[in-house]
Ligand SMILES: O=C(O)CCC(=O)C(=O)O
């Protein structure tokens with residue numbers, strides 16, 4: 001019986017569509033994944049300004065996925081994620097592997113429209129805090145009163161006004177992503193919020209909605225314990241190593257063998 005059979009046991013925070021599963025994989029599974037990731041040819045890495053990444057499963061276009069089979073080690077873990085979550089209508093066919101040095105992150109963003117709106121992120125290495133910020137698009141179409149006073153093209157203005165009068169139910173929040181954990185978000189948490197990771201080596205825990213779930217798993221992980229500093233007035237994560245994440249998604253529209261040679 002899958003441990004995650006009732007995914008609702010893993011809801012964290014106020015949104016019903018954000019799930020955090022501590023210890024989704026074991027230490028040795030983490031080590032095997034890291035081995036496979038670092039055995040890939042150097043040309044598989046694409047270097048960006050603030051991180052580097054490997055793209056597996058094929059090339060994502062606006063109109064779909066020009067697919068390539070996942071290697072067996074990724075097919076195995078994505079099959080498990082798919083089966084245990086029960087949230088994907090067919091097999092996960094795309095995985096981005098991001099590697100962040102301790103002072104690297106990813107700008108707040110929304111995942112592209114080609115993806116089915118469920119994302120599963122497996123975390124390896126140093127813990128990090130992922131921030132969720134309400135999408136400014138929400139704020140410009142919320143109430144007719146506001147629409148009459150706000151220039152509809154200016155999301156920022158709308159956000160400020162709404163922030164002041166307390167009408168916005170969408171509040172920023174964060175999730176602590178410990179190594180070997182799985183974070184899943186979908187629907188509202190996927191479409192109404194931007195997600196991002198700050199590009200500095202110390203992350204604050206004050207907006208974290210899954211502190212209990214994430215920190216209670218610490219006993220098994222001495223190295224992570226050293227990185228999560230708990231004291232009266234400063235709760236922080238000190239990132240001392242690289243963090244590697246596997247962002248697992250499904251592109252429904254697949255183009256196979258588009259180019260024939
Ligand atoms: O590394 C992460 O946890 C997030 C990556 C991400 O948001 C993405 O690849 O779209």
Ligand SMILES: [Fe+2]
Pocket residue numbers: 109110111195
């Ligand atoms: Fe993303």
